Amino acid sequence: MSTTEEAEASKMLLRNQYSFLISKIMFTASDLGVFDLLMESKEPLTSVTIAERLGTSPFGMERLLDACVGYKFLQVERKENQTLYGNTDLANLYLGKRSPKTHYYSMKFNAEFLYTRAQHLADSVREGETQTYGLKSSLREFMEFMREMWSPCGRVVLNAFDLSHFPLICDVGGCSGALAKEYISLYPNSTVTILDLPEVVETGKKHFVSSEEHRITFHKGDFLKDPIPEADLYILARILHCFTDENCVQLLTRLNKACKPGGGVLVVEIVLNEDRSGPVEAQIFGLVMLLCTQGKERTPSEYNALLSAAGFKQIQQKKTGLFDVILGRK
Template sequence: MDSAEENEMLKLLFQYQHGFIISKIMFTACELGIFDLLLESRDTLSSAAIAARLGTSHMGMKRLLEACVGLKLLKMERKSNEGFYGNTDLGNLCLAKSSPKSQYYYMKFYSEFTYPNFQYLADAVREGKPQVQPAYVTPAKDIFASMYSSDEGVQRFSNAMDSAWSLYGQEMMSAFDLSCFPVVCDLGGGSGALAKEYISLYPNATVTIFDLPKVVKTAKKQFVSSEECKISFQDGDFFKDPVPEADLYILARIFHDWDDNTCMQLLTKVHKACKPGGGLLLLEVALNEDRSGPLEAHIRSIMMLLFTTGRERTLSEYNALLSAGGFKEIQFKKRSFYSAVLGRK
């Protein structure tokens, strides 16, 4: 190895070693409201003005702002020897709360729930089972029982899940022509972000969102859509209760929460309920066939190890599951982040 190669290797080591600090810098800037303030103010602001408006120390704020400039979340221009800060496009688009594509609530969920729980990753690897907190204190049935122990927990998770569809919902709903499926059921559909995307593409369709009672209760209270009459909610447990009859079942980020046997249980039930000629659409982050990546699939699969009994899978593994569940004509579409798998009854 020459010294240039060694330098490159050490840069990679530094980046990996400090990845969690980089996350926390971004989460903290979101939490303190820096991106919101800078989006609203429309003009760049000095560190002293930002600290005063957000009620923080000047010294701490200046340090955080400089780090955010280094990470390209903010930009800084000098005017009469003083730094003035503004959002970069990334800050405006993804980190300010009011942006339609905001990932603010995803950051909040990662900061408050995912980040502290990651200290138990070694335990999850040693024991080969999830380490959901506070599972050690009050054994929880699964991650949802743990996260949904308070209304705030339900809301926090739903908001986080919805954020992803503001970025990728449209491309995933248009991955296949689904116009032949007028009656749709989104199983584990949360607060309905994907259902809204479906209706905006297929205005003649109706979508029933089926989710756990606590999720449906919260979602109904908050649901705002011009398409309200086309989207309805039904509460229940998709393992225990009958699922609504439909032409198309959407299972978005559901299979990765469960092991193969549990997925088969759900698949068998959906196949029975599905109308002949109907379909099943899975949306997941797919692993490459040789399991070499992509990084987003490995990251999610590690999260599933820590929090659930599930995992991320290759498209061949989804193909095998759907075939075993009786679905035919299985097709795949890989998109920028998620993949879509469509099977027919």
């Protein structure tokens, strides 16, 4: 390595060693209300004013704001001898609790629940399974976290294939109903049944899907044991990566049996490159799955094998930015 390369490498080493703090920085600034305050003030503010309005120490707030500038959550300018902090577009759109497409619960889940779980990553790697330490995130907050992802990605994912010839949809493990809402707005003649565990369905009805939304219904059940509602298309978004290969084939076989003739299954996951070289999101989620579930991220041929084993044919796959979409036909 040349001296310049070595200097670059040590910079990267340092950054990587502290990168676990990024999640904490992002969430702390959001939770304290920094992004909401700057969004609502409509003008950049000094660190002293921000600290005063949010009831924190000016010394601590200045450190937090500078770190947010470093990671491009905030921007900074010098004007009339003052240092002024303002939101970036990313912060306005996603990082405030009151941002139009807030990722507050996603940040909270990762900075609190996953962060604590990650303290036991070495144990999970040694044992090859999730370690249960009695830590739970609240169901409502988990559902908010699940919901948030589909505001930037839902429409793109559902547009990957023309699904207009599938009017009767079952969103298997459909959780908050966020993807179901995108589906019915995209395909006006469709209806969606959300199949999920009883406590999730109760919370979904109470907090996420209004009873006036007649084209979305809920169905309580365990998809590995209970009867599966009949449908033209089964959506499995972020489900298979939570399960072992054995459970995936069991679930997919049950869906294949319940599926109407000509119907299919739509799998939405972050898929690993065939040679496992990336994308980094799939590689990271592989570890997240190890920490939280029995599952893993898979390559295209691994998904192909699961769908084929369950009887699905004509398997097609499309990349849509972060998520990949796989359509299999009965």
